Amino acid sequence: MDSLNTAQSYLFDAIELLQPAAESLTRAATPNRVATAATVVGTTWAAHKLYRLLVPPRHLRKYTTPGVWTSIRAFAKGLGYLEQRQVLGEAMIQDSLKRGLATSRDDPPPPIYLLWLLGYWIVVVQNPEDIKLVLTNHETFEKVSFDLGYTDKFLGKNLVFSQTPEWKRQRKVVNPAFRRGWATSLFGTPARNLIKNLDEYAATGNVVNPPEWMQRMALDALTLVAFGTNLDSINHPDSPIVVTYNTLIEESVDLSTLLNPFYKWSKAGKRMLGLIEKFDQFLFHMIDTKTAELAAKRAAGLQDDDHDSRNLLEMMIEAAEGTDFSREDLRANVVIFFVAGHDTTANALSFAMYLLGLHPEIQERARQEVISIMGDADPTVPAEEMLYPTTKQERSMIYLTCVIKEVLRLFPSVAVLPHRITTTPVTLHDGTTLPAGTRFSADMFSLHRSPAFWGPDANEFKPERFLDSVGPDGQVPMHPGAANFRWTPFGGGQRVCVGQQFSLVEQRVVLSMLLLRYTWSVVGDGQALTGMPATMPGTLLHAKGVQVKLVRRGADA
Template sequence: METLVASASFDRIAAALAVAFATWVTFKLYKILVPPQNLRKYPKAGTWTLIRTLAKRMGYLEQHEMLFEAMRDNALKRGIIKSRDETPSVYLTWFFGRWLVVVVNPDDMKLVLTKHDVFEKLPFDVGHTTKFIGRNVAVVQTPEWKRQRKVVNPAFRRGWATSLFGLPARQLIKHLDAIASSGTIMDPAGWMQRMTLDALSLAAFGTNVDSLNQPDAPIVKTYNTLMAEILDISKLMNPFYKWSKDGRRALALIEAFDRYVFGLIDSKVANITARKAEASGANGGEEDEARDLLEMMVEAAEGTDFSREELRANTIVFFVAGHDTTANALTFAMYLLGMHPAIQDRARQEVISVIGDVDGTTSDDAMPFPTADQERRMPYLSCCIKEVMRLFPSLTIVPQRFTTTAVTLADGTMLPRDTLVTGDIYSLHRNRAVWGPDANEFKPDRFLDSVGPDGQIPMHPAAANFGWTPFGGGQRICLGQQFSLVEQRVVLAMLLLRYTWTVVGDEHALKGKPESMPGNLLHAKGIQVRLERR
């Protein structure tokens, strides 16, 4: 009898525990899958819709279209918008178990980008990203950022010699000449990736890795394989990634790349020390714009607590971000100019008026590239670049922030402390309420009325009331902005002098919707271009 009573008691306890556990799981799932009460007024795409797009490894543009249309359906159903031409000013998205507030209007974008003490950067440590990127000025939180920028800013806040881009572009032209003469169709993405890698290695390290001529060189293969691994979000979603075969391989690649970078750092330190010992001056008479980033940071770090690891992290982030983003911008520039021959020709005529024309017998190693003065005197080309980066921003979203205190959005909504927030740059740049009914069209002329007395097109977000933010904004605006813009003007000017080109082949691209790779960094895929020598 006592045994039966004990057994019944045990069953009741087990049942109670099971109910309690089920209740706890249900509550947790509810918290994960249902937005907080104060945010439920905003439209959203379904959580499972997002998970399906990630599982299918959709390219960014395809994924964005699917999720944005699902969000618009939700907004229409709830009366938040009245037609599909409208873009909600704020929406919600699900991010690994938490709800993220996404702003798509200039006022809130300005708030997020300029109030960096209120919208603090969210640490992002998925897979081996922190191991690779390190703690650099782009990702650390505000107190640490203030310390690091004292060393890093002087290395970036200077001019960049146009030869850093013109010389690698000549090597690119050598290969493109062969493609043009053979009538072969080319995908600009791969070529731009290699050319910008060479320019970045020259600017960052003072050493050209020469990926255009040696694409299979060990350091080039290590870097390219590592980047493909680091950017594969579908793999990084695996909670056991670090211990997986892919994770172990990524770690080995990072360690190999580190050996290369630390070797360069140690060599720079030794060279600078030797120069000073010979009393030859810190820069040997060189202009700042001709010196590489690592050398300038090594010198700026002297007498500070800036570590060897921080030198590595800040060189790496410039190397990675500057190379990939500029390659993507140049790829989409070739795409849009190839789709719009009249605009391409107008840009070419401006380049000719500034630099002078070249004849068909000019060799690749004699191709002129703009001087620092000339690259500033091509406003229409700058309008083209600005419009390309509006339609296809390399970074499609603002890196995630969290609120450090309660803050009020433009629509009056109060976000409590510890709310995750980001900005949808891609959607903001195509928002008809901001850019008009032709927001999805390639029209560089829309920026011509902003040309300043000096002939420059302003490339800061305030010039477009924070409706144009491909480089971010505020005090933490991308440090490599000027580097990227100078490179784009130099390379495009040289290509326009040398070739005419058209987009062919891929039906997605020809319909104005090129394919892309997964991830929030916009990589074009499958664009096909036919080049002709002028």
């Protein structure tokens, strides 16, 4: 009998022994005896609750787990995501060896494991069969509200995190706004501003921090797309609204702070609440201004026929007319587009620069493809005149798309699927049946790097692995089914990321312009040079310590 069964047996035996005593005390009740009985019952109840809190359910104990205390320490230390998974992964290896679930450290990782978080045992899968199951059965795997600190207040009830009934209501307004093309000028203009600043680094030989600059550029592109207004964080990173937004993002993913049970009453919690209120004022002003502008245009009989260049907010406002989609619904979906459309794309571009800098031969191959499509643009022209690709040109960049796909395989912007909860019993690929109410997640990072599904070169940067999948239309398929759900950075099923095409167009435009303008290499941080940089806390992958050195093409000729 294992230790968990032994503990449970002792607990049940104790309850059986205490039951007659409690009945006897009840029959001969005196104040002291009643107090003693209450203490016994209370202690037994607390022990049972603690047991349920710390010990996995019986039907899940066959899966390896890093354990409760290791998990608590890893989350509380505020480790970066990749550093945190090293700690948890080592604990799971030790657990597997101790329990005979593995014969050596070199055994392949288990397809399913258990993770403890905030009092819940979460079943985490890292295999294509079960990930396909969760992504294509969204009503069975219902989304769970992420209510830590003021995060729920910040994000609101939006298309991404809402449960199925609310999602069905909101998608009628939000989805149509994303079923469109994206004018490359929406990204080319912010990219020109980025290049203007990067030219100074290239001229001086100073190193560049890609995550910082990509965050700023992507924020400008997003606000241009979302509102038709560029926040110009490239040139004004310290403007009040840019600082407010960036602070909100940093604090909303810091579990080491949010796990504080007194967070809402703390100084940090009160500051967070004030920042949310300030950001709401900005958003509601934009919503009200755009609503008034649309009404004025309609009254004047004006109409904008350039569908691909229209901003999302006005398209959602128009789609919401005559529905129950409220001003607060607009606000919540603009916020999630900020988070999902800005942060994830910026991270993808940062890792693309990083990996291309580590692999000059792949960088040059991508550059030559861009040149073959756009022509070898003069890299000495002013940044304001820098070419950006047309829609037809960016869609023709097959190898560059494979580069983007491989970057997202190795460093998916969302490393772990946000938690779900089963609404009905579910049977996993190994035959385990999960009862309704089971917490569930998927480890995309591990899936994308598993030798079992990607071969012995799973950890290598090899964009050409996707060239064989190019379809008759000349396009690289970006849906999970094309890779049998081994590749899922944008999710899948009906609730696939609505901003996928937005992100892909932005990445192709920005990277093609950088490839025409510069060559670059990774320098500095020793950990980054190994191919696995340090990261920030949270399951959105933010690289730390990555630096590149840029050289203007033609400057050394």
